Amino acid sequence: MERSLIATGIGGQGIQLSAQVMARAAIHDGRKAMLFGSYGGMMRGGSTDASVVLADGPIDSPPVLSRCWLGIAMHHQYLPGLLEKLDDRSTVFVNTSVIQDKVDTAASVVDFGATELAVEAVSLVCATMVMVGAVAAATSLLSPEALEAGLAEALPPYRREHFDLNTQALAVGYDAGLELAGSYTIPAAWATR
Amino acid sequence: MTELTAGLATGTPRLMEGSEAIAEAMVVAGCRFFAGYPMTPFTEILESMAEKLPPVGGVCMNAESELEAIGMAWGAASTGTRTATGSTGQGLALMQESLAELSLARLPMLVINMARSQGDYFQATRGGHGDSRRIVLAPMDVAEAVEFTQLGFHLADLYRNPVVLYGDYYIAHTYQSVIVERLEFGPLPAKDWALDGSTGGTGAAKLISPLGDYKQRDDVGYDLADYYARVEVDLSAMETDFAPLVETGFVDDAEVVVVAFGTPGKFVRYCVQELRAEGVKVGFVRPISLYPFPTEALQDATRAVRGVAVYENCAGQMIDDVRLAVLGRVPVEFIGGLTMDSSAFGIGPDLQVPILKQRIVDACRRAGCDLGEVPQ
Numbered sequence A: 001m002e003r004s005l006i007a008t009g010i011g012g013q014g015i016q017l018s019a020q021v022m023a024r025a026a027i028h029d030g031r032k033a034m035l036f037g038s039y040g041g042m043m044r045g046g047s048t049d050a051s052v053v054l055a056d057g058p059i060d061s062p063p064v065l066s067r068c069w070l071g072i073a074m075h076h077q078y079l080p081g082l083l084e085k086l087d088d089r090s091t092v093f094v095n096t097s098v099i100q101d102k103v104d105t106a107a108s109v110v111d112f113g114a115t116e117l118a119v120e121a122v123s124l125v126c127a128t129m130v131m132v133g134a135v136a137a138a139t140s141l142l143s144p145e146a147l148e149a150g151l152a153e154a155l156p157p158y159r160r161e162h163f164d165l166n167t168q169a170l171a172v173g174y175d176a177g178l179e180l181a182g183s184y185t186i187p188a189a190w191a192t193r
Numbered sequence B: 001m002t003e004l005t006a007g008l009a010t011g012t013p014r015l016m017e018g019s020e021a022i023a024e025a026m027v028v029a030g031c032r033f034f035a036g037y038p039m040t041p042f043t044e045i046l047e048s049m050a051e052k053l054p055p056v057g058g059v060c061m062n063a064e065s066e067l068e069a070i071g072m073a074w075g076a077a078s079t080g081t082r083t084a085t086g087s088t089g090q091g092l093a094l095m096q097e098s099l100a101e102l103s104l105a106r107l108p109m110l111v112i113n114m115a116r117s118q119g120d121y122f123q124a125t126r127g128g129h130g131d132s133r134r135i136v137l138a139p140m141d142v143a144e145a146v147e148f149t150q151l152g153f154h155l156a157d158l159y160r161n162p163v164v165l166y167g168d169y170y171i172a173h174t175y176q177s178v179i180v181e182r183l184e185f186g187p188l189p190a191k192d193w194a195l196d197g198s199t200g201g202t203g204a205a206k207l208i209s210p211l212g213d214y215k216q217r218d219d220v221g222y223d224l225a226d227y228y229a230r231v232e233v234d235l236s237a238m239e240t241d242f243a244p245l246v247e248t249g250f251v252d253d254a255e256v257v258v259v260a261f262g263t264p265g266k267f268v269r270y271c272v273q274e275l276r277a278e279g280v281k282v283g284f285v286r287p288i289s290l291y292p293f294p295t296e297a298l299q300d301a302t303r304a305v306r307g308v309a310v311y312e313n314c315a316g317q318m319i320d321d322v323r324l325a326v327l328g329r330v331p332v333e334f335i336g337g338l339t340m341d342s343s344a345f346g347i348g349p350d351l352q353v354p355i356l357k358q359r360i361v362d363a364c365r366r367a368g369c370d371l372g373e374v375p376q
Helices: A015-028 A079-083 A114-121 A124-139 A144-154 A157-183 B018-028 B043-052 B066-077 B089-105 B121-126 B142-159 B169-173 B224-241 B262-277 B295-301 B318-326 B353-366
Strands: A002-010 A032-039 A047-055 A070-073 A091-095 A108-112 B014-017 B033-036 B059-062 B083-087 B109-115 B135-137 B162-168 B175-178 B246-249 B256-259 B282-287 B289-291 B307-310 B332-334
Touching: A002 A015, A002 A079, A002 A124, A015 A032, A015 A047, A015 A124, A015 A144, A015 B014, A015 B175, A032 B169, A047 A079, A070 A079, A070 A124, A091 A124, A108 A124, A108 A157, A114 A124, A114 A157, A124 A144, A124 A157, A144 A157, B014 B018, B018 B043, B018 B109, B018 B142, B018 B162, B018 B169, B018 B175, B033 B043, B033 B066, B043 B059, B043 B169, B059 B066, B066 B083, B066 B089, B066 B109, B083 B089, B089 B109, B089 B121, B089 B162, B089 B224, B109 B142, B109 B169, B121 B162, B121 B289, B135 B142, B142 B162, B142 B175, B142 B224, B162 B169, B162 B262, B169 B262, B246 B262, B246 B295, B256 B262, B256 B353, B262 B282, B262 B353, B282 B295, B295 B318, B307 B318, B307 B353, B318 B332
Parallel strands: A002 A070, A070 A091, A091 A108, B033 B059, B033 B083, B083 B109, B109 B162, B135 B162, B256 B282, B256 B307, B307 B332
Antiparallel strands: A002 A047, A032 A047, A032 B175, B014 B175, B135 B289, B246 B282
């Protein structure tokens, strides 16, 4: 079983870091992972997306995804590129704090104000990490322990001081994700955990 | 016969970017000298080697050009040290003279081409002057790159000849969970040819040169005819001994077989799996050793097909080898073409599963397949 995800946003939101956390976390859960990030030359404000494939066995999927099981939409700026890769079997988590228009897609939409929750409970800079926690909990994609271990590996040495903040963001997001699972019909990522 | 061991490694997997994984695979394979000149998408391999080699007592040189890089590698290789260099196709172009002369000097070396497209196929499989030849390995992803990097060193030592690893931008920059640990591919001959510092007059001096492994009297020099004839025998023996590496899938009852290598091979493999699930009788052949080319496997796979389709991210080069294998028995159609973004570093915007699937389906229709209810 392969589960493919695409996370999109604008440079600076933490899309690439969040993808690193998810891929590394999956390995801690005993799965295989593949990640291909694509981003413009600009550090902040440019397009950024990351394709992540997690699997129970060897990964057949090529590195560039043309459709995905799950979408993470953090910003409206580069959203159309993600929407093209969703179909009626996909689920997309939409950061409604930033994306205020209704998202036009055949996929199941989960509305989640990740940025607002991050500002309220942790810090603005952790919005995408809050989203990752929520996705992991709502879909059972990744265990909370694996997320923390993945974060520890993904943070570069010069960002170590942000470990606690991001751990908190994952935890806040995880709790919110469990609530989302109660209000939406969200498919489980794996047959067994 | 070379047995592949992918998937047999038992250590702890780690998420590694392809470039770093290749560098680490070189180090665990025992590579202790690396030289190169930065060029996308090869640069990160050089950077990783610069980090990884000194702690294990190795040396990594950022040379002033690719010419110097392979020149430095000559020297290291002649001491019997496992040695590698690399670049992208442009840099490999500068290395072609050395690559050919290394065959004549019988020096093992891994030469990595992190190519910007698949247009370096001719260079990789036919490059260099004279009668030189070398094994070319083309992984489809990071996991295979880790294995083939190590296999490359083994084959280089086994045949005392350079081996080319043909990678690309995707392999360089994709992160994948991989286990990098030393792989064993069987016994190797002792490197009794390696220079050990003994000089002339000691009775222990050895000669490594593309001109010969002995000199006659000083006023006569080398006997090139004798030496080249012996090298030719050894290179031909290499071609006979080495069983070409290839992956085939769904070929038994296939009406059309698609041929592709490297990362595009991984795309095609995936497309064929999906098309099979949709009822299209299509199979794939993925050459892993581009030289020697898996001619027999391709002949076997295409014996009963209506047509062969070739995908390459270039104007079409491997298709010549496919045509030579098929020898006109069935039509061979090119369904590839150069695709790259504006940086031209190797991202192919057309390298998308739906686009490739459509091209394969169209090729099936042109070959006369009855596709029935297939959606496209």
